[in-house]
Amino acid sequence: MLKKKYRNRISFIPIGVLSLVFMCVLVYIKYESNGISFKNFKLNYIGNILNFIISIAILISSIILKFSKKDIQQSKKVIALILMVLSYIALVLIIFIDKFHIVKLTTHLFNVPIQKFLTGFLFSFAITLQVYLFNYIVGFFFEQDKLYGLRILIRTVLSLTILIVFTLFYVWNVSIYSVENLSKKQYDYGCIPGAAVWSKNKPSPIFEARIRKTLGLFRKKYFKKIILTGGNAPGEITEAETAERYLINLGVNKKDLIVEKTTSTTSEQIKYLKNNFADKEILIVSDGFHLSRIKQMAQFFNLKVEGVSSDYALSFEKTIYYRTRESIALLMFWLFAI
Structure with missing residues (x-):
């Protein structure tokens, strides 16, 4: 009885708040690393909207979960906290790479400057963890313990796919540049x-x-x-x-x-x-x-x-190739300004 009471006192809300702080730090890095004053921050910029939709979704789902009074095991809350900590570690590594230039700026990997490749990978890893965390929290509302991890992974992939499709739609439906x-x-x-x-x-x-x-x-x-x-x-x-x-x-x-x-x-x-x-x-x-x-x-x-x-x-084939490539590149810029 005491153990159950102790579990119910622990809330996901602090994790939701940490997610909002995480996204604020990420957006700050976007601007600072490009030499832009944070005073120029625009909430109506598509990239910033996407950033904060993720963190606000985590915060709201955390608050709803708190008031739903569901009995969630302590170990599952620890997993959510670990996901958040890993996200922050990725940001710290990005700052370290950017400030101390631990890689040669002239070095390329897959035809991409290695510093951009590494920061892009770490940014993507961090945002994927945040999307996974959102699906992880939302998953508790369905009370499906069987293959829980696989279900969350599938939902995360679907969420990221939706982001890519949205960007692809944007690239394909722009004004004619004549x-x-x-x-x-x-x-x-x-x-x-x-x-x-x-x-x-x-x-x-x-x-x-x-x-x-x-x-x-x-x-x-x-x-x-x-x-x-x-x-x-x-x-x-x-x-x-x-x-x-x-x-x-x-x-x-x-x-x-x-x-x-x-x-x-x-x-x-x-x-x-x-x-x-x-x-x-x-x-x-x-x-x-x-x-x-x-x-x-x-x-x-x-x-x-x-x-x-x-x-x-x-050609039709090249149109698909170039627009798909541009969609992924645009999504990376929207989210991380790289």
Whole structure:
């Protein structure tokens, strides 16, 4: 009797509060690691909404569970606490990696800078634990002890799948990025994000289409200068230099080109624009599937940009591949700003 009374006095509510604090810390890391003051935090930003939906769901389910007066074993509450502790450990490791640079910034893993890969893995691990914790707590309402762990795992996978489907839907259902939909006819700069460079310093067809579209807009005086970004071209000249050579060969004066050749990811390129052209209006020329993520990144960095898609036509198979890849990349940026 005493043991049962003791168990009933222990609540999941502190774990729910810890989840809310966890998400506040995660969001703070998102902003601080990108050099953005937390004063610029926007609750209506999709990524922040997704972050807090998870923690608030855990807190609310914890409160409901408390007042439901269900008899839950102490060992199961300890498991919930362990899940929370592991989430916090992941955040601590992320801060440690970011502050002390324990990995070489030039090292790549799966064509991704290793620091970004490690922080992305730890962020994903932490958020997966939080989603699992939510399903773990909600599972107590159904009182199904048989295969409990497997049931929670399946629900967690379904929850994460819903997040991915939502992002995929967003990427597939964006506005058409055409010249006709631009709000104005004159911008401070045009910008070409880097893309793949093929052998003999030749831009890939996707990259070439971006360059040619930008050249057409430049000749129509939509902007006076072109920003070229991208340095991720192992064994060849950088993406930005490739675009520079291509445009010069087509008659563009070198003084009208601004070349940035150190960034290796889209987020780094948007951050570069933020750090150097924050008060300017920029027209970014890329692919439709890519512009969805670019616009969300620009919103996060409070950067004034509009987008125009290139004229490159993808096959159906490549459309599915690129949009699916962009969906996952956008979800990672929404949740963790990487």
